[in-house]
Amino acid sequence: MKPIVNLADAPITQGRSGERFEYRMVELAECLGSKSIGLNVTHVPPGKAAFPLHHHYANEEHFFILKGTGILRFGMESYPVKPDDYIFTPPGGPELAHQFVNTGDEELVYMAISTMALPEVVGYPDSDKTGVRVATEGSEPPRFLISNASKSGVNYWDGEDGSAVVAAVTAAHAVLKADESNLDR
Numbered sequence: 001m002k003p004i005v006n007l008a009d010a011p012i013t014q015g016r017s018g019e020r021f022e023y024r025m026v027e028l029a030e031c032l033g034s035k036s037i038g039l040n041v042t043h044v045p046p047g048k049a050a051f052p053l054h055h056h057y058a059n060e061e062h063f064f065i066l067k068g069t070g071i072l073r074f075g076m077e078s079y080p081v082k083p084d085d086y087i088f089t090p091p092g093g094p095e096l097a098h099q100f101v102n103t104g105d106e107e108l109v110y111m112a113i114s115t116m117a118l119p120e121v122v123g124y125p126d127s128d129k130t131g132v133r134v135a136t137e138g139s140e141p142p143r144f145l146i147s148n149a150s151k152s153g154v155n156y157w158d159g160e161d162g163s164a165v166v167a168a169v170t171a172a173h174a175v176l177k178a179d180e181s182n183l184d185r
Contacts, residue, residue, distance in 0.1 A: 005031055007041065015050075020162025023050035038116050041066070044100065044108040047169050052160045054131075055097040056089075057121040061114040063087040063100070068108035071168045073099040078168060081108075094125045101165050103172035127159025 011031050016022040022045050029039035044050045053073055065085040072079045072087060075095045081087065089098045102108035120133040132145045 001033065003032065017157040017160065018162055020048055020165040021050065021052070021157070021160065022048045036116050038112070038114045040112050042110055042112055044070070044102045046102050046105055046107070049099055049101045049165045051099065052124050053097045053099040053126045053164060055094055055123050056091050057123070058091055058117040059115045059120055060091050061089045061112060064111040066109040066111060068102060068106050069104035070100050070102045070108045071172055073101065073164070073168060078171070094123060097123065097125050101168040103169050126164055129159060
C-alpha cells in the first residue's frame with residue numbers, strides 16, 4: 001500500500017439532515033489504514049452545520065480552518081472562526097461541546113484531526129442524547145449506537161431541529177450588519 005493519497009483521490013462521504021445540517025467530508029487517514037488518528041477535510045455549505053453540538057469523553061479533536069468563516073459553538077460560548085484559525089477541543093463533558101456553523105456566504109472548509117480511541121462516548125447537549133462508538137467482532141468500521149434515557153429507538157439526528165444553527169447564523173449576520181453600519185459613519 002502506498003503511504004500517500006491526494007485530496008482529489010480520497011474517498012468522500014456526504015450527509016444531510018433537515019434544512020440545517022449538511023457536509024461533504026474527504027477521508028484521508030482512514031483510507032491509508034490509520035487506526036489511532038483520524039484526519040479529514042470537511043466542507044460545510046453556508047447557513048449549515050456539519051454535525052450537532054457534541055462532546056467526546058475519550059477523544060480529542062483539532063481543527064484548522066482552511067476557507068470561509070463561521071462560528072465555533074464551544075460550551076456555552078460562541079467564537080468567530082476564519083482561515084488559518086487553529087482550534088483544539090479536549091475530551092470531557094458538556095462544557096467542552098463543540099460545533100462549527102457556517103455563517104458566511106461561501107463554503108466553510110476545515111481540516112479535522114482526532115484521536116480514535118474506542119470505546120468512545122459522545123454527548124449531544126442540544127438533544128439530550130448519548131452515542132457510543134464500539135468495535136464489535138466483525139464490525140468494520142466500528143458501530144455507533146445512539147440512546148436517550150427518555151426514549152427508545154433514537155437515531156443520530158433525532159432532536160436536532162437546527163434551531164441553534166439558525167440562532168448562530170442570525171446572530172452572526174446581526175453583528176456583521178452592525179459592523180457595516182458603524183463603518184458607514
